[in-house]
Amino acid sequence: MLDYSLKRLASAVPTLLILITVAFFLIRIAPGGPFDAEKALPPEIEANLEAKYQLDDPLVVQYVRYLGDILMLDFGPSFHYRDWTVNELIAQGAPVSFTLGAIALLLAMLMGTTIGVWAALKQNTAADYATMSIAMIGISVPNFVMAPLLVLAFAIGLGWLPAGGWDGSVSRMVLPSIALALPMIAYIARITRGSMIEVLHSDFIRTARAKGLPEREVLVRHALKPALLPVISYLGPAAAAILTGSVVIERIFTIPGIGSHFVQGALNRDYTLVMGVVIFYGVLIIVLNYLVDLVYAWLDPRIRYDG
């Protein structure tokens, strides 16, 4: 187990390096710079600014310096929000994004697995088909379409919930987290149903039934754990989906999280902020994938010895 986790850790490092490198050079070769404005700055001032932020060094030198800074967990100053460092911006937005994402993920897991197991138990009945059709709709309606529709129905139409903003109150969390979770609920429901059906047809379940266990016992003690394995391995992609989803959801609901910084930062050529967000998200996804793999290997010993 330790061997496996070290091996997996070793493969996460190059991924992270690729991520940082590609993002760094990509945004640097972009036309336009962080000091572009309606009115062009005098060249001397621009040169001074570039000197201050050390943008006048050769690109490779900047790259190496940036790698060094990241190792010290220093993402540098923001070019657009003067007086702010990227660390501060991320530290400010992270709790908000994290709360939203965690609620959405929890919601997706609970609802998705419940619906999936239920549909599997009713396999090939009208209820099963109806549930899976609704799940397909859930997968097909992207969350940036679902979110304004929810606002239209529950904020503007019924007036039950606020349409946007963020103050930490539950009422403002409901719509965004549902909008973020819905496609995932559908996806997890489909995965769970599929694996549950497969498990229910396997030999060890037949054995459990044959030895006279009550159906409830068979489901809870024998079928559930193996059926949920694929859901665990979906958690990695799910986390990535939540992070990308948060970019649009935070925009629609005007939530001051990290996701809203990303697009705006890219448009402002705020090099350091964009890099900071990409790296932060990248590390998060890689770490989550790593943890998911570990949990998976721990639950399913076959994985560990596969290499």
Place this chain on the structure above:
Amino acid sequence: MTAESTAPEKDAFEQAMDRRPVKGRSLWVDAWHRLKRNKAALTGAGILVFIVLLVTIGPLLNPWDHEIPDWDHYSTPPSLETGHLMGTDALGRDLFERVMVGGRISLLVGLVATLVSLAIGVLYGATAGYLGGRVDNLMMRAVDAIYALPFMFFVILLMVVFGRNIFLIFVAIGAVNWLDMARIVRGQTLSLKNKAFIEAARAAGATERQVIVRHIIPNLLGVVAVYVSLTIPQVILVESFLSFLGLGVQEPLTSWGALVNEGAQELETAPWSLLFPAAFLAATLFAFNFLGDGLRDALDPRDR
């Protein structure tokens, strides 16, 4: 060295080999029979045909232009009286026309970007699978490394960096979306290479060409077809996502994602400008997903 070159008196074995199997139970006919029984997939296909026809023919029959406003009607709801079947947007442009034109772009992006990812993925995957060994290992490690990256962020970065140009959307999405295709094609090639029926075909005297044409390609095509039908909606989704953020298709052109974005901003005054493009986008994705699922069940029954 098969039928033509045989001596006049054939022995029983050769006669048996000569006789072609009953025509009509090929993989494709078989798959077609399975697909025909799948109502959801057929419904999906029907919806798609309808949407494609509507998007192609609709603008020809519609008197309005997608750019030129109707100065008398700003933000009017759908009505037969004004002739705006889906109403107008805040600038007075006919929404029906805009949804149709946007649909053309969305579908086109879906198709072209999928072809880009298909070309890259098949080439990469087939090479890795065919060569095998260390090269394969290295190539697939690279795919794994890229796979772990938050790919949507790269597409966004690409769009920001290289300007918002429609051809770039094709390439950017296609170039990032080829990973799945490469993995699948590689796996399929690898497993096909060593399959018993390939060996059997060779043993029965099939030439290398026959093996490739009759056995390898058809078996690869099925899987590729399934993933093409599942990739198209993904690509349409990515394009809409970008356009929604204002990074994709630019005015005066539009796409469903861009229209949803506009509609979301006029939510309170003109809900129809959100509902129509949203419905078309969702229906298209829905139909593609159902069709793709049906195709998978039909062509790749193991995976059910």
